[in-house]
Amino acid sequence: MKLNAKILLIILPLLVVAIGCTGWFAHSQLSEASLENSRRQVESALVDLRSSILATQSNTRSNLDLFANDTLLQRYVLTDEEGRYDLLLTALLRLLSSYQKAYPAYFEIRILMPDGFEDVRLSSLDIINTTEFEANSAIFEKILAAGAHDSSFFAMNPDTGQVALYFSKPLLVRDNTREAFDAKPTLRAFLSVAVSLKWLQDKMNEARTETGAVLMLTDAQGKVFMHSEGAEFIRTEEHLSSKLSADGTSHARLENLLSAVPVQDFTAIQLGGQDGFLCSHPVADSYRLVAWLPARKLVKRSNELALFIILICLGSVLVISLVLYAQLNMLIIRPIRHLQRATEAIGRGHLLKKIHVKGNDEVGALAESINAMSASLQKSHEQVRFLAYHDTLTALPNRLMFYEQLASTIATARRSGARFAVLYLDLDHFKRVNDTLGHRAGDQLLGIVAERLAHCMRESDFIARSDSTEDEVSSPGMLARIGGDEFLLLLQDIPDLLLPGVIAERIVDSISKPIPVDNNECYVSASLGITIYPDDGESPDLLIKYADIAMYHAKSEGRNNFQYYRDSMNSAMVERANMESKLREAIRENRLFLQYQPQADLRSGEVIGVEALVRWSDPELGMISPSTFIPFAEENGLIVEIGTWVLEQACRQAVAWLDETGTPIKVAVNVSAVQFAKGNFQEVVRSTLTRSGLAPSHLCLEITETSFMEHIDRIDIVLEEIRALGVLIALDDFGKGFSSLNYLRQFPIDILKIDRSFVNELSDTDSDTGAIITAIIAMAHALHIKVIAEGVENAQQLESLRSRDCDFVQGFYLYRPQDGTGIPPLLIND
Incomplete structure (x- = not known):
């Protein structure tokens, strides 16, 4: 299978999944946002309606208190029937008319006698009063049931056939001319005001348009007084059902649904076989504002949104796939084929073959890297070998290189019968320098010590440093740092056994001189152990081990000296281990x-x-x-x-x-x-x-x-x-x-x-x-x-x-x- 096809097979499923997940997530978030927005709109509408109703109730009650305390009104209810009609009625009507002009929503103001007779009626509507005897009317029954207390309720006005908000206040007045001063006030009449709810109907219709929900005003039993479809009074549950069914809402008993819905909650409820959301907000005097939002409106909106997102996702996948295929072929496949041919040539040994790929992208960078790689392979090989065989701090040979050189020297000496010496050096009090001046100063000191050791060795002894080559490893001598403050020296072709001691004494004297480090003069000393091939051993391990033992013996002798290895030293080391x-x-x-x-x-x-x-x-x-x-x-x-x-x-x-x-x-x-x-x-x-x-x-x-x-x-x-x-x-x-x-x-x-x-x-x-x-x-x-x-x-x-x-x-x-x-x-x- 071609590389571009493989790439597309990898990218396309990921692309489809990514775009699909993005679309699904977007649809989910937008649907939730839409539902939340609808909920907020409905609740905001209910809160606004509730606030308006409560404000109307509060203002009207306050006005009734003012009306009832008017002296003319109190004189009117205390005067007998003949006298008040002849003397006070005209003035009272003028007073009530002024109230209506100040509050146009009070379309009907009445004074009702305790027996239900409508004594005074002032209406701003051009309608006929159906009766003056209200004793058996539902409105008067509610007023009478309140007794000596104020009352407010929703009811249908029998003259207009429209729902109104009724307020009543009992007129409790004491006749000071005929009754004792401490006598209790007597119920003389009821002052009743009917408030028009056209403003409320307009608000409900406006909220219906904005939210798509059916809004209703009900009592605690679910009896509907108003809803957002019209202002007609709904007498029965059947009437309610017929009105609401046109909007696809409910044939169930509304009171049962209201009892299942928590106050001020937006609850998913199945109503009349349809899903929707019901919300209820309480209003004073056990009334409720109810909103029913059909789920089908939300589902329709969600489906439209889903279709739109699906089309966008499919189009995106198609366009991106075509663009990817063309770009992959031009930007990746062709240059890679060119790189393939060039690397095959490098693999055949053409290290200096240049790859010509234009572009500043990764493929172009890869081509440049391959060019640089082919040019630096030999140099890198030399650097790796140097790092493997040398100490990074002093550039001297490390333990591995010294060991290999020592093994080679032993093999040569075994054939020629030559002698050579191994010197093991350890600095005394080096830790004190690190502890007092820091490790940076210690590193500088080691570098200076390495230089002094180099000068102390014979000119014919070779010291492999950073400028050495592989062929020089077999030279006749070597100085190596094997770690910390320890050094190994190899002296080849020694003419006698005294020469290693001469060089060791030269080293002890040189190291003991002041060493300038960071404007400070440091003092250290050296302890050395010396072994001779083949007298002390014929293997690299033994020669190094015995030189180490001799070095520790030099330390035990007070440091700043050198010691030739003796068999008794090994016995002493064994004794130390035993002790x-x-x-x-x-x-x-x-x-x-x-x-x-x-x-x-x-x-x-x-x-x-x-x-x-x-x-x-x-x-x-x-x-x-x-x-x-x-x-x-x-x-x-x-x-x-x-x-x-x-x-x-x-x-x-x-x-x-x-x-x-x-x-x-x-x-x-x-x-x-x-x-x-x-x-x-x-x-x-x-x-x-x-x-x-x-x-x-x-x-x-x-x-x-x-x-x-x-x-x-x-x-x-x-x-x-x-x-x-x-x-x-x-x-x-x-x-x-x-x-x-x-x-x-x-x-x-x-x-x-x-x-x-x-x-x-x-x-x-x-x-x-x-x-x-x-x-x-x-x-x-x-x-x-x-x-x-x-x-x-x-x-x-x-x-x-x-x-x-x-x-x-x-x-x-x-x-x-x-x-x-x-x-x-x-x-x-x-």
Whole structure:
């Protein structure tokens, strides 16, 4: 099947469905809008008629009140029959005539006696009065039924044969000349006014024309007084049916329908076998305005609308189909055929073949894209290969390219018997640059480091960079960045084993020099591990692995150096892995325990506190020194879990001692720099104090200078929050670093612990150490900081510290670390 036919088969059904749905939706919306518009028109007409009727009733009642209070009218009804006819009738008729002139709709004004006699009648119509005795008339019966109350109702005027709106008011008058002053007024007559409803008939006929609905005025029982077809009085339901059937409305009893229709609702009801809508609005005195809208009028309008929409939709489908077919053939099919022939040629190897398709549309753009694609395929291939084998930041080879080159070098060296070296480099303190200056600065630093590494290598060693080609991959040397701050160097054809060390030393010296980054001078160092082929391994994996191990050994030796790989290093790595496994098991199996070394007041000799010291006893290795496993735990992050456990146990033990002896004692807990790095250390302290019940003033946290140096940017905030709890802060190992004096001024320190290295050197002959300790104590006291000397091993050291006014001491000479059970006796003895 041709492409244009396929496109039409896809588009036409969608087009038909879309246009059909649009037409259906339009018809539905327009039909609903038409129905809603008819409903609003009918309801608006009923509301308008109701308002007019209510306004007429209100105005007429007010006028009747004024008429009835007229003095002439009251004198007339109090005067006897002979006197009022002779003396007052003429004047009264003039008065009533003036009322009619003021209110032309009042076509008949009458005064009816209580016995039904029509005493006075004034009509603006030229008609004959059929009778003056109204006692048996329906109108007088309604007036009489109201008694002493006003009344209004619709009724047929017997003289005109037309429906009128009647109002009556009883004339209750007291004869002050003959009756007592407090006598009740007596019913003398009824004042009756008949209001013409021609205005109402006109409004109903006008609404009938505008809305198409039959409008009726009925009472609560459905009796029709007026409807929009004429003003004749309808006496019977049969008459109603005959009148309405001409409009195709109802043969049913109207009162039954009205009872089923909620007030002021537009309800769908089947009337006389036909569907329609009935609406009813109440008028005062139990009258209703009713509208009946035949559904056939709406259906006819809807059918006309549907036919119109169908014709439009069919015409649209036909025209659009023809236009689509012609345009598809001209704009798409022909250019696509041309593109097909051109791409077939490109597939046969003619990459530079140009496609000439005119136009600025998608097909023209596709032709241009194919032209550009054919011209850049080779270039794209080279770029993809470069990205696959190079680091995007430094443009150096990546791990994949280095691995392939190393494998190729091994194969060549295996045949020639040559030696070569692999150097694994890792930057020291690079994370600090990222954390302080940002990753952008870290990226710049890596670029500069890559340049320095390139200069440090021998000129004969090749460094594959962005300007290298595929043939150069087999050159005699390579520098690669394998991720983060790690680099690999390949030195081929080394004449002796010392050359890699020479280059490594050159690298260490170069990297340690200041590196300018964003107007800042950054200082990093490098740790390198070196492996030699074939002495240390004959596979790429082993050479890289052992170089990595040697690099970590260089870090353990203080960083900023290089190490050749030795078999013992691998054993050390295995031992480290074994120790990590055992330490995790010890944490899991609760093999860690605490010992407490008392701290004594140098003046009184009393025990004022203890330092909590964590210990580890392994079933196979025995007791393991904290100096062995604590640094290891800091490296792998286990120190956080250990430190939290130590803090919890020490706080609980201090509370237990207080409960047992009644003597409070301060417990000191060492805090690692890694714990500060977690960011929530203050919350850990707060929650631990809450759970254990230990008073914050009985807890002292010992923090080393290392913690201050590694977290200088946020440690002051953490310490202030901890101090706010009431916890004491001690600066441990004071004197080992270079910024200790600044820490005393900058941070909230309560206690200063002189490093044991100073105490060990304290003697009568070493005046320098004694002078330093004296200066430290004096400076601390000047800043209101207490001083603890740790590592006191003999009486000479103790007396020397006492003479220098040291506050507290700690050491084996006084107390050795012991279990928690050994502390209460010390407190009781003190």
